Amino acid sequence: MNPCCETPAFEAPKTSAPGQLRTVVLIGPPNAGKSTLFNRLTGLRQKVANYPGVTVEQRMGLMAGVGRDDLTLVDLPGVYSLTPYSEDARVAVDVLKGKMPGTPKPDAVLLVLDSLHLTRQLMLAAPVLSLGLPTLVLLNMSDLMESRGGSIDTLKLARELGAPVAQISATHGTGLDAVPLFLNQCALPRTAQKADQLLTLPVLGNAASTHKWAAQVSRKTDYKAPLSAESSRKLDNILLHRIWGPLLFLVVVIGVFEVVFSIGQPLSDGFGDLLGDIGTWVRPLIPLTWLQSLLLDGVWKGISSVLVFLPQILLLFLFIGVLEDSGYLARAALIADRVMRTVGLNGKAFIPLLSAYACAVPAIMATRTIENRRDRIATILVTPFMTCSARLPVYMLLIAAFVPNRSYLHGFLGLRAMTMLGLYLAGFVAAMTTAHLLKSSILKSSETPFILELPQYRRPTLRSLALRLLDRARIFLRQAGTVILAVTMALWVLAHLPIIHTAQGWTIPELAESLVGRLGHFIEPVIAPLGFNWKIGIGLISSVLAREVMVSTMGTLYGADPGTQALNLQTALHHDMTLGGALALMIFFAFAMQCTSTMAVVRRETNSWKWPALQFSYMLVLAYVSAFVVNHVVTALNL
Numbered sequence: 001m002n003p004c005c006e007t008p009a010f011e012a013p014k015t016s017a018p019g020q021l022r023t024v025v026l027i028g029p030p031n032a033g034k035s036t037l038f039n040r041l042t043g044l045r046q047k048v049a050n051y052p053g054v055t056v057e058q059r060m061g062l063m064a065g066v067g068r069d070d071l072t073l074v075d076l077p078g079v080y081s082l083t084p085y086s087e088d089a090r091v092a093v094d095v096l097k098g099k100m101p102g103t104p105k106p107d108a109v110l111l112v113l114d115s116l117h118l119t120r121q122l123m124l125a126a127p128v129l130s131l132g133l134p135t136l137v138l139l140n141m142s143d144l145m146e147s148r149g150g151s152i153d154t155l156k157l158a159r160e161l162g163a164p165v166a167q168i169s170a171t172h173g174t175g176l177d178a179v180p181l182f183l184n185q186c187a188l189p190r191t192a193q194k195a196d197q198l199l200t201l202p203v204l205g206n207a208a209s210t211h212k213w214a215a216q217v218s219r220k221t222d223y224k225a226p227l228s229a230e231s232s233r234k235l236d237n238i239l240l241h242r243i244w245g246p247l248l249f250l251v252v253v254i255g256v257f258e259v260v261f262s263i264g265q266p267l268s269d270g271f272g273d274l275l276g277d278i279g280t281w282v283r284p285l286i287p288l289t290w291l292q293s294l295l296l297d298g299v300w301k302g303i304s305s306v307l308v309f310l311p312q313i314l315l316l317f318l319f320i321g322v323l324e325d326s327g328y329l330a331r332a333a334l335i336a337d338r339v340m341r342t343v344g345l346n347g348k349a350f351i352p353l354l355s356a357y358a359c360a361v362p363a364i365m366a367t368r369t370i371e372n373r374r375d376r377i378a379t380i381l382v383t384p385f386m387t388c389s390a391r392l393p394v395y396m397l398l399i400a401a402f403v404p405n406r407s408y409l410h411g412f413l414g415l416r417a418m419t420m421l422g423l424y425l426a427g428f429v430a431a432m433t434t435a436h437l438l439k440s441s442i443l444k445s446s447e448t449p450f451i452l453e454l455p456q457y458r459r460p461t462l463r464s465l466a467l468r469l470l471d472r473a474r475i476f477l478r479q480a481g482t483v484i485l486a487v488t489m490a491l492w493v494l495a496h497l498p499i500i501h502t503a504q505g506w507t508i509p510e511l512a513e514s515l516v517g518r519l520g521h522f523i524e525p526v527i528a529p530l531g532f533n534w535k536i537g538i539g540l541i542s543s544v545l546a547r548e549v550m551v552s553t554m555g556t557l558y559g560a561d562p563g564t565q566a567l568n569l570q571t572a573l574h575h576d577m578t579l580g581g582a583l584a585l586m587i588f589f590a591f592a593m594q595c596t597s598t599m600a601v602v603r604r605e606t607n608s609w610k611w612p613a614l615q616f617s618y619m620l621v622l623a624y625v626s627a628f629v630v631n632h633v634v635t636a637l638n639l
């Protein structure tokens, strides 16, 4: 299972009996608020973000239903039309038309439209309504529509469309009574539709006539678009400016990293002290010495060495949440489009690349929005270079241990924050260079234009930010309680075997002589040129399960060694590593694949082992060579 995001198991129900309402689909253009509504109605937590292309596959959930039975609500990827142009759009259209194996045919449709862009969004209403399924049209974002002075006559619109219409706000939960009301009516035995209720809808597939029709409908229904356009245009003129745009983006990024270190580091240190104190308090309560050693020096040391970074990681995700919800990150995609085009990548690739800051697995799935297969594979191959959250504990530990806490420009540029930014940049540059190599050789294709509907600027809500942080903390803690827990226990056992019988009785071996020590020494010659000793080698092997396991492995190994047991991890690392080795290790982590979940999803999405094998080998060679160079250069410079 993907460790970085939740995929709730869901059993698809049987097909509906005649007259019974079982399956309702949510369809609408991208970024209209479908997943927000889906989360409201089902109590689930699908990813929601302020840019198009967030949902890329169908998601099902149960909703308190009509009558006795719960009904299945299906959230779909956003589409602009029912002519599928990319893989995610194909999923949406197939589910809507009842052609998706394993997903029941829909009995009713909730068509979600963003009321701020109604004229454009109505273009989807024509083909959806033409399917003839009972449809409720939901004009979402009514809160913004109201506060920004927009209006529409919903009754007139309902008459024009021949379908019920309701204004809602999915984030605030207003107007949602319309949904059960509509579903109740749908559940009644259906009467044949009267001829005069049938719509005169534009010819399907003819964009010009659909556009004309949508414009006519919005005129006839007195649609008045909100007044926000002028102020957001002014803001866009600055944020998307050829020179100021990228400069401002850089300032924002530096500012975020600076805060993550200047405020986050003391928080993490304090949290680390607390976790250490918990171990001290608990020790006398554990009766047996070997059990104390297993639970506290092995497991707790390992787990808490990763947990320590939770405050810094949450702080970083809080800032990213604000940037994402406000609509600024989508602008970053436009700023980056020039770079993307230079390396031959489609501008659409930037959104998946950007979302890889959390985890490469959903980011690789998000490449489904890219229509051209060669562009898509190139994006999949370079996505794992982007810095995911699993790398953060490794970076944060090594930076705190080896990079001095100096600052420049009156405190605006801190050396630690700059090192972190450098690592993010290293990942991005590696991704772009590799993309250029791929796009000029095995994955050549013609250029496709990049069109991105810029989302509205919005004030992020406290609720959405709090939910994001809660989800992130949950994922982090679940990882600590499963993979990290299992690895630390296994390592502790291997660090105490084989038990030897001597004249004094049964004794456990020295760490270097234990099974884990022997394995480490076996691989040491291969990694010694990078400045890594055998303990780091063990960490490199165990971190293939998940990158953050590197940190817990160090915690457990140093905890099992009487020479370093009493030291904190940062100090203990200085026993085994120079600055050259530490920087080499960071670069190794920036470039190496080391993630089984990513490899599995690459195989699934490309339908071949060829691509993940190529990706793994390429990234490993690049990581090894770069770490070798960094270690030798830093050592030669005597830094």
Ligand SMILES: Nc1nc2c(ncn2[C@@H]2O[C@H](COP(=O)(O)OP(=O)(O)OP(=O)(O)O)[C@@H](O)[C@H]2O)c(=O)[nH]1
Pocket (backbone or CB within 6 Å): 028, 029, 030, 031, 032, 033, 034, 035, 036, 037, 047, 048, 049, 050, 051, 052, 053, 054, 055, 056, 076, 077, 078, 079, 140, 141, 142, 143, 144, 168, 169, 170, 171, 172, 325, 458, 464
């Ligand atoms: N102010 C306001 N914002 C909303 C409302 N509904 C959704 N949003 C915001 O709109 C953005 C898009 O919401 P999503 O639910 O991800 O939209 P979606 O239609 O699922 O998008 P895709 O999956 O990309 O097709 C998010 O930032 C939401 O917080 C609403 O009623 N009012």
Ligand SMILES: [Mg+2]
Pocket (backbone or CB within 6 Å): 034, 035, 036, 047, 048, 054, 055, 076, 077, 078
């Ligand atoms: Mg969605």
